[in-house]
Amino acid sequence: MYKALRVLLACSYLLLTQNYLLAQKNDLKPGKITPADFVVNSPVVDSNANAVVLWDVGSSDFEGNSNGFFTLVFKIHERILLRNKNAFDEATVKVPLYAAGGPDLEERFEDFEATTYNLENGQVVETKLDKTAIFKEKYNRYSNNLKFTLPNLKEGSIIEYTYTVKSPFQHNNIRSWSFQGKYPALWSQYKVTIPPFFNYVTLKQGYLPYFMDSVKREFKNYSIVDPGDGNTSSQVYHLSGDAVVAWWAMKNVPAFKEEPYVSSPNNHLARIKFQLQSISYSSDHVTQVLKSWFNTANDLMKDPDFGLSLSDPNGWLDDDIKKITHGATDALEKAKRTFEYVRDNFVCTDHDEHYLSNPLRKTWQSKKGNVADINLLLTAMLINEGFEAHPVILSTRDNGKAMESQAVLSQYNYVISRVEIDSVFYLLDASVNRLGFGKLSPNCYNGSGRIIDKMPYLIPLSTDSLVENKTTNVFMINDTATNTFSGSYTSNLGYFESLTARDELAKTKQEDYLKNIAKTYPAEVEISNAEIDSLRQYDMPLAIRYDMKLQFNEDIVYFSPMFNESWKNNPFASAERLYPVEMSYKIHENYILNMEVPKGYKVDEIPKSTRVKLNDTEGMFEYIVSNSNGFIQLYCKLYLQKANYTPDDYETLRNFFAYVVKKEAEQIVFKKIK
Known part of the structure; x- marks a missing residue:
């Protein structure tokens, strides 16, 4: 990061990578809650709405930090009217925080306030949440969840909370924003400010019109502290340039009504997402963050949490595989026996993962693991037997569609195996009990998967093929x-x-x-x-x-x-x-x-x-x-x-x-x- 900072400082100018329209700032502020806020009159709110989102506003910005680069600052402010007890779950809020890689890389939770408002005898009565009521739970090895529940809930209560999450910038993506959810929203707004040297791809989805969709340039100053490396003392640097400031807002947003035969609401909600494409240090020094699929697949095959373990240099699988396939008369029967052994003797603990949770040898010994553990083990066993086998990553239907052209691994949540036998290709998933050889569950058919090989081409997985x-x-x-x-x-x-x-x-x-x-x-x-x-x-x-x-x-x-x-x-x-x-x-x-x-x-x-x-x-x-x-x-x-x-x-x-x-x-x- 220090090198990146020095390159930025050496630039004689800052490069904007896109042309933007100027727009007048429209940064609304909510007023104090009054008795009128407890009565909602909107065309998108009917008697069936258990809750109404009165105000849902977020922002993402960058600030210089003391670790030699930038911090992403995400703020949220939400007000929700709980019309009846069926919506009380909204009063329990969960905030995921990245918590791996040391204290300098962990996300911080700050500026927290939470209040419940009730209308009693015509007066608004406030009940604030004690900040000590927040508790933390371990979610996985990468993140924790912070949880809090607002107090004094009654039918007709308004809950309000604000908080800030600060994320040390490590080629992070700006947080996505959903304007639409299971309850109608009177106002939903998102503001994003991007320093001029970061080039993001903005992806919009959904079918609702924007009430506000504007972008402008705004001059910004950033102060960054280089802490030194032991041989040099810390220094403060100042960067400035025209940042991109964008606002999006929707008014009177109807609740998303989930109908039969929809793969995932995530594919159709009105939302906006971001992907960092490149960092422009100067006009002739641009670092591509979003890699090609060829480079990404190559990196995955060298990753110890993915493809590096597919080879078996010590031959620890040899004796067991010989027992499993003993008596098989041809290649197809041999592959079937291997698949059936893994399917019938291993327990899948998580069907939502595309990285290993443990080395394959440990998965073999424990006879359990996530979907990546099980299907990468199957792939390794098939390779050991001399088959041409490769992992395939995909996004399941309930996870949402992946952008096929962008090598964004965070879109993917599942791994299967593909094996070639006598010039015929079979897709295998040994993580699902009672699933046949060459069969996948319907949840895997979500457009396409991506084979991870020297040629990482798309594997068609269309429901129209079934x-x-x-x-x-x-x-x-x-x-x-x-x-x-x-x-x-x-x-x-x-x-x-x-x-x-x-x-x-x-x-x-x-x-x-x-x-x-x-x-x-x-x-x-x-x-x-x-x-x-x-x-x-x-x-x-x-x-x-x-x-x-x-x-x-x-x-x-x-x-x-x-x-x-x-x-x-x-x-x-x-x-x-x-x-x-x-x-x-x-x-x-x-x-x-x-x-x-x-x-x-x-x-x-x-x-x-x-x-x-x-x-x-x-x-x-x-x-x-x-x-x-x-x-x-x-x-x-x-x-x-x-x-x-x-x-x-x-x-x-x-x-x-x-x-x-x-x-x-x-x-x-x-x-x-x-």
Whole structure:
């Protein structure tokens, strides 16, 4: 850092790396809380809002420090109206602080104030939080969490808190800012001041307009103390130049309403993020902070917490691998045995990590670790066996999408393995119980992953590449021996539904699981002789079979031919949607019913056949029914040829599913023959 400071001082001028528009400063201040603040009148606040964010303002700035460089200063000021007790969780605030690398690199928490306001007999009553009520807890080896809870909470309270976090600058990113959350916000504002020699990439996302979006230049002075290196005494230096000062604000921000089929709210919230791209010490001395993917992958493979441990110079895995693969007749079986051994004998303690928590040898001995520990160990074992295997990093769906073009490792939270066998590539994840060879959970399909190799190219992981096939057959006939209407049910589940079912069956007895299936039927339906195929064959989907009996006694019977296989509700209930529909896979559902007309009855009404397309080629719904020679046949088919739909497609998709729900709910009416 001292060298960087001296280079800056040697510059005859400071370089701005972008051109900015001048804008008038609009730095609003909140007033004192009055009784009027307890009554909110805004178009984005309705009776369902448990809380309202009255004021949410933050800023990020730089200041010179005594360690020879800069400190990032983040300030926040928030006011929230807690309309009822369902929002009391907002009164417990968690502040993460980086706490590794020594005291000079740890973040500091300062200037803290927290107050609860209540309206009593028309007067505003304050209750301040005692600063000793803050407690610290260890989060991981890199950070701690500071927590505090505001006092004297009542329905209708307003809570207010301010604090500052100071971060010694080590090529840090400026903190991101979310203008939108689960509660409506009357005002949300973020101000960022960037010294002229730092060049940041600014990334905006979301679908809401900015009330304020302005940038200007402002002359700034920075004082930096070089503490010396033991041979030289400390010195104070002064730097100055035109900093970039930017404001963004939103007014009357609606709450983010999470709808079905969304990968992560983080992808769609109105927010702004920053990535340091370079430091410009002079016009001809620019240091690139954001590296290329080639350099980043090379660094990862040399990192002891990632790729350095993939080689096994001491051969400590040799004897164990020979035992695991003994008797394998070909390369594929050898790889499968290795994968299954790791999957079935290791416990994943954390599915949100892309660095090792321990050396691989320790993970081998303890038989547990995070997702990186387990899948990098699997990769090392495959390499040891002579396979071409490499780690792949990705961001899971619940973590949010990663920018493919930017080598920003903080975006990634997961590691899998890719192995080549006889010119075929397989993606493997041994951290998930009961997951088959060459299979990934839906959460891994979030656009793409990045292979970490000499050529770190993208690995496609699109949900549009996945198809969930499900076929159900129901056969019903008159059983004259028992005077009942009986038959059989067989359903071949899709792979991902099978994975969910296996997880459920691992937590409960099979008979209890099947009893829960029986509960989805009307009381007059009796289920027996249930069985599940391929329960332990994790590479295969499940098949569920059972026998069914019904007894008709009424003069008029309303019969649902889809049984429990119909779509009961439209998953797209909202009238409009601002962000895309992101399904986990394409849907291919087939339902086939062959049934004899119940003895002593005739068909009085039967649904009409229909075919409906979704945007010509993007989906299809068929409902084909016939009644001939005492037999009813029904073939129902629902195909979606895409997993992802834009907001412009939402209304069409919503109407399509509304039709599916309505049609599949139609009944056959049987009338007793007199």
